[in-house]
Amino acid sequence: MQYLPIFLRLAGQPCLVVGGGEIAARKVNALLRAGARVRVVAPALGEDVHRLLLAGRIEHLARRFEPSDLDGQALVISATDRREVNEAVAAAAQARNVPVNVVDCPDLCGFIFPAIVDRSPVVIAVSTGGASPVLARLVRARLEMALPAAYGRLALLAERFRQRVKVALPDASRRRRFWEAALQGGPAELMFNGQDAAAERCFEGLLAAETAGPASGGRGFVSLVGAGPGDPDLLTLRALRLLQEADVVVYDRLVSAEVMGLIRTDAERINAGKASSRHTLPQEEINCLLVRLAREGKRVVRLKGGDPFIFGRGGEEIETLLEQGIPFQIVPGVTAATGCAAYAGIPLTHRDHAQSVAFVTGHSREGQGSSVDWARLVNPQQTLVVYMGLQAFPEIRDQLIRHGCPADTLAAIIEQGTTVRQRVVTGTLVDLYERATAAGIVSPALIIIGSVVALHRQLAWYHGQAEPPAQPD
Template structure:
């Protein structure tokens, strides 16, 4: 460790900045955020510096003197000639005042780190002035991992510190707080529901600690498959989960992002092959939560778009299990983007309709074909590969043109994605010729003509050339 990191309470304490340009303004913003009593001294101030700071700090238009530095806790030198910086650095050293000189680390007693500010939670990253850009990149990475309301969580915990001391035995407090930060009350605060969090916290601190504790379930959308399309919130939950129940459409790349020691259970379903019945999935979620575990129910796409997330939410609420929902990028938008195809377009479609091509057992989907054919906008069919011939026939029978463009996207956003396109009348032939098995999405409408991908003619020509 080249430099010791420390946090200084600057509230109401005198801090001096020598300089009046852009670099001085940047340091001033940091000091004002820390509550310092701020003074800037410069022969001249840039207009933007003066406009922003004249009501928040003392701006003195003159040359500095030694007494200015001696009266300060910290001194920053910015927008100053190098010879002047060396001069005032020597004054600061003689006065025993800590000094930072912008872009001259050899003169600095301290450096200002890249900061992630979450109120009562502050994270700082420093390279000791060696690579400031690297520090900023690391800050961006950490920003993505920390919930926006993390500061509110720290404030909440601080409000209950004395209450916990008064009601929880000293040997049990550490365990209490560890369970609190991993539990449903913390999740409520991070979700913005502080009113219910206060009610739950009061009940928690007043109940016997030997009682059975309840965990929480997070129903999480994993997106269409590309791990880069996983939401930041979903990533955080995966890295905190004790137990993960995941579906068939969740990619290995996304599972690899989960906490290494988390228990993982495959509960996927395929057509006519439900590896784990829905009722058993719901029972497992309830059982794990009642064991006090933090459970993630991980689903491909978005859990509330043909994902049966609503059924699981209802079952968990009926069992009085704390449950939270984290949306994901649904297959329609993810796959359309992968095919460079807009689902709506001012010249082609002013609306988009999502339907499922999957019915119970082997039955045909029970859809209002007349209404769907009459829309003349974009129709997106989930789980429609095995019933593609029936879907096309029904739409054509009820008035949709045989030449309506269609696109079929298999494994959209993944490395093995396949995109083909053609006409509605040849949809079944297109799927057969391209050997699409699923999971795949059918897009029907004028926008499908804009998709990337092979046509039936391209596929036949490629197969003949290979033969």
């Protein structure tokens, strides 16, 4: 290890920056964010540094650097483009044992600036020891994506409770386990969702439950997560993080194998998938299962294909969680309509074809299609998207035609959209089902009806498997 990573406390400390240009401005701002009192030595100031001077945030000595400028300084940064000045600053700093950084001159540095991920008071520093600053910034960018912005507020919440937890849980190992559970459970997720007051109440409840006894339970948290239509790259960052933190994942059959592969390897997996007329678990049992798992103190992910609130019955599940006092969050996903249509090159709206779009399900509690107001769905300026409608399509087709939809209206069916197994079959309302049957299309499949389907061959960009040859007229 070429450099020892440390964090300096500079609040209220005098620091010197030599140079007044753009690079100097960046270093001055970094010092100001750390609370330092900054003096700049430079014959002239660039616009950015001059603005800080006018705001009264820095002191300026309008002359060249002199070794005596280092007297009393906590550290110095030389940010000039003149080698002789930089060497003079480095030599004077070393003679006085003042930490020195010379921009773009590692050989003159006593310390170097890392790339910083700032979630104050959580701060992460990334360095390549000067070997590749660009690589350090790329690593920082990945960390920025992985760490929710609310980590700083979560740290402040932990700080407020730190002494109370120490008193309530004097045993160090028990206290550590409590912190690990709390900072990965309900309080954290609520904080990440911007529900700071709820996070604090949740933390209070967890501490009360823990002091009542380890077996009192109540630490769990449920996340209803949209898995998207299949392509794992369409997951949100939050969804990916939750899959890798979950203790147990309750998943549906529509979740793709690729997304399932992102679940933490030691997480318990429970199949709650439903197919038409064949339920692995009835919905009421799923609701009770989520409550039971949460009360066991587990981080539960309820993983649903597409989006939890688009024909995913997520609303029914959170009603039960609310009734039972279980903390939860909703993580939206790319719904099948938008994902599959995009990957098939079929815009759901287009100024020359459709000014609105309607989503309907091919089956409901009352039976396939029985609760749909078909007359309202017949509109030549509207795209109709049918979820879970493959088996019911003959009835859907007949109902639409009966209510005035032209039989030659264009339609498409997309099987396993957004995955490498995607197939698209197009036709008309009257012949699409026969074409799909001949091609061996099976669920999961999405149906799109409307003139926008005409754009498929022109705009198709993603090819899982080629479209089956068109049937002869």
